[in-house]
Amino acid sequence: MSAAGVSLEVASLAKSWGAVEVLRDVNFSIEPGGFLTLLGPSGCGKSTILRLVSGLDEVSGGQILIGGKDVARTPAAERNIGMVFQNYALFPHMTIAENISYGLKVRKVPKAEKEKAMARVAELMALGKLLDRKPAQLSGGQQQRVALARVLVSDRPLVLMDEPLSNLDAKLRVEIRSEIRSLNKKLGITVVYVTHDQSEALSMSDKVVLMNAGEVSQVGTPKELYDRPANTFAAGFIGTPPMNLLQAQDVQAPATLAPANGAGKSDVLFGVRPESLGLDAGDAGFSVNARVESLEYEGKVFLVHLITPSGTRFVVAHSGDGVPEEGSEVTANWPDAATHLFDKSDGASMDFAL
Amino acid sequence: MNMRLSYGMGFILLFVPCSLLVAFTHYPAFKALLNSFWNNGSSIRPSRFVGARNYEALLEDDKLMQVLSNSFIYAIGTVPLAIALAIGMALLVNSRLPATGLMRLSFFLPTMLPMVAVANIWLFFYAPGIGLASQILNAFGLPSINFLGSTDTSLVSMMVVAVWKEAGLFMIFYLAALQSIPTNLKDAARLEGAGSVRIFFDVVMPLLRPTTIFVAVNALINAFRLVDHIVVMTRGGPNNSSSLLLYYIYEVTFGFRDFAYGATLTVLMVVILGFMAAIQFWVLNRKAHYQ
Numbered sequence: 001m002s003a004a005g006v007s008l009e010v011a012s013l014a015k016s017w018g019a020v021e022v023l024r025d026v027n028f029s030i031e032p033g034g035f036l037t038l039l040g041p042s043g044c045g046k047s048t049i050l051r052l053v054s055g056l057d058e059v060s061g062g063q064i065l066i067g068g069k070d071v072a073r074t075p076a077a078e079r080n081i082g083m084v085f086q087n088y089a090l091f092p093h094m095t096i097a098e099n100i101s102y103g104l105k106v107r108k109v110p111k112a113e114k115e116k117a118m119a120r121v122a123e124l125m126a127l128g129k130l131l132d133r134k135p136a137q138l139s140g141g142q143q144q145r146v147a148l149a150r151v152l153v154s155d156r157p158l159v160l161m162d163e164p165l166s167n168l169d170a171k172l173r174v175e176i177r178s179e180i181r182s183l184n185k186k187l188g189i190t191v192v193y194v195t196h197d198q199s200e201a202l203s204m205s206d207k208v209v210l211m212n213a214g215e216v217s218q219v220g221t222p223k224e225l226y227d228r229p230a231n232t233f234a235a236g237f238i239g240t241p242p243m244n245l246l247q248a249q250d251v252q253a254p255a256t257l258a259p260a261n262g263a264g265k266s267d268v269l270f271g272v273r274p275e276s277l278g279l280d281a282g283d284a285g286f287s288v289n290a291r292v293e294s295l296e297y298e299g300k301v302f303l304v305h306l307i308t309p310s311g312t313r314f315v316v317a318h319s320g321d322g323v324p325e326e327g328s329e330v331t332a333n334w335p336d337a338a339t340h341l342f343d344k345s346d347g348a349s350m351d352f353a354l
Numbered sequence: 355m356n357m358r359l360s361y362g363m364g365f366i367l368l369f370v371p372c373s374l375l376v377a378f379t380h381y382p383a384f385k386a387l388l389n390s391f392w393n394n395g396s397s398i399r400p401s402r403f404v405g406a407r408n409y410e411a412l413l414e415d416d417k418l419m420q421v422l423s424n425s426f427i428y429a430i431g432t433v434p435l436a437i438a439l440a441i442g443m444a445l446l447v448n449s450r451l452p453a454t455g456l457m458r459l460s461f462f463l464p465t466m467l468p469m470v471a472v473a474n475i476w477l478f479f480y481a482p483g484i485g486l487a488s489q490i491l492n493a494f495g496l497p498s499i500n501f502l503g504s505t506d507t508s509l510v511s512m513m514v515v516a517v518w519k520e521a522g523l524f525m526i527f528y529l530a531a532l533q534s535i536p537t538n539l540k541d542a543a544r545l546e547g548a549g550s551v552r553i554f555f556d557v558v559m560p561l562l563r564p565t566t567i568f569v570a571v572n573a574l575i576n577a578f579r580l581v582d583h584i585v586v587m588t589r590g591g592p593n594n595s596s597s598l599l600l601y602y603i604y605e606v607t608f609g610f611r612d613f614a615y616g617a618t619l620t621v622l623m624v625v626i627l628g629f630m631a632a633i634q635f636w637v638l639n640r641k642a643h644y645q
Contacts, residue, residue: 054541054545055545056541056544056545076544076545077544077545077546077547077548081545082545083541083542083545085538085541085542086538087536087538089536089538089539089541089542091539091542091543091556091557091560092561093560093561093563102543102546102556103546103547106543106546106547106548106552106556107546107547150542154546
């Protein structure tokens with residue numbers, strides 16, 4: 001397990017299937033030992049990026065630099081990359097031990113070395129008792145650990161993971177999530193992780209690449225994505241529930257509000273997170289009048305679903321006492337600092353002065 | 355109306371299919387077993403119980419020995435060849451090559467033809483001097499061969515016909531099996547550094563094993579069951595060189611009208627087939643348990 005990670009840089013990557021363009025001008029990079037997550041809804045091209053980086057599919061354009069060397073045209077087997085697949089891809093006819101050591105066998109690693117590596121991973125992933133079983137005799141969580149072990153046994157500096165937790169139940173998912181994160185830190189391997197679950201992305205990653213319809217929507221740390229969404233797509237994808245987007249005509253804003261670039265106040269969308277909104281008409285600078293549609297009890301907070309006179313729905317995470325009744329008219333407000341502005345025409349984030 | 359059928363009605367509904375099964379399968383099988391212990395009767399001398407005498411005759415029947423050895427050569431030759439060819443064709447039509455649809459059709463076409471039609475087509479192929487096979491030999495400057503008329507080539511010629519007809523059907527089974535293998539298993543092997551040949555033997559072939567069991571059993575049964583082409587093409591000749599067990603049974607029973615000996619031969623064939631199927635399942639099943 002001495003594999004130190006390598007850096008990965010993807011530059012103007014493109015992929016088309018025939019006339020269908022599935023990826024356009026994708027750029028991102030991650031330093032050695034980093035944890036990068038490709039996040040996005042299904043069909044956004046995140047798994048395609050993984051297959052291109054691994055070499056399972058051929059790029060249509062652009063560069064893939066691993067440790068500074070362009071491998072975009074190098075065969076998959078020579079890229080020294082490990083990959084964990086969504087449904088584990090364990091060979092059903094081989095025992096766990098055979099599954100883990102398959103790569104070593106193919107590459108004709110000497111027996112003594114092979115056994116040493118096997119013993120190390122078996123201990124690391126706590127698989128000792130399972131080595132003689134077949135994959136079908138293992139639970140989903142155990143199969144996932146075998147898939148991880150198979151990648152770790154070869155000391156790959158770069159490991160790709162394609163939605164590895166999506167087949168597990170919620171509790172196991174949280175467990176293995178932290179296990180993957182600690183392996184990444186302990187072994188220093190670089191990890192590129194694909195998921196559609198934004199909470200998974202926020203909790204695990206050093207860096208998140210948010211994808212939308214074949215293009216990169218925003219690249220940044222989880223905190224940057226949460227605090228400063230670059231566009232309405234990022235605003236609407238990150239957070240549970242995500243950021244509310246309100247029409248200008250519904251919002252009572254301070255008269256001094258001045259969007260950048262001289263845009264008019266009606267050309268913008270207001271963004272505000274549910275947890276920044278209050279219902280107790282304090283001294284906050286922005287407010288919206290709305291009717292309570294429904295209430296959702298979440299334990300720590302009440303999610304109050306509201307609808308504005310113009311028909312825009314939004315959510316307030318209400319933690320105070322005194323829950324409003326369904327059907328009642330309320331005023332929701334929020335402080336200046338929690339305000340985000342987006343260009344109504346292209347959805348891009350805008351600066352503003354107050 | 356009472357929704358439950360009465361016992362009487364149930365009995366009538368079961369009686370029709372059961373009586374067909376009994377009349378055409380169970381009774382004849384039982385009767386054959388019985389007949390094999392009696393000798394052949396005539397209008398003057400009714401048949402009588404002869405114990406194992408018919409079975410003793412089996413051991414002294416030189417023609418039977420020849421036919422049995424033909425049958426085993428035929429089975430050992432056609433079964434693996436048809437399987438290998440079927441896998442090859444399935445891999446070909448499952449690939450990303452152009453015109454795989456046309457390939458599928460042409461590989462499957464021989465299977466759709468009745469064996470008698472296949473035999474007639476191959477009669478033309480094998481025709482000495484003017485047939486396709488002879489013309490190909492001539493084109494390479496080789497003398498033409500009388501494929502069906504020589505004791506050296508008649509059995510092999512029959513085997514070629516059988517493989518040609520059978521492989522297309524088996525290809526369909528292998529094609530279905532190939533398409534059910536998850537792609538990410540092959541991807542995983544590829545990332546570990548395995549080449550296509552390695553992936554085929556390490557990943558694809560083991561996952562095709564249940565299909566191979568099924569196809570091998572069927573191919574073996576067909577090797578003993580399908581003799582239409584022999585009836586059409588050689589009638590077991592020349593000098594019994596292309597006669598198979600089932601054709602011999604047909605000859606003895608309906609040609610020589612020796613029903614007792616025919617029944618004995620039939621029992622022998624059932625025993626051989628059951629024995630081989632048991633071995634096959636035992637050998638192949640030991641390593642086929644997963645999923």
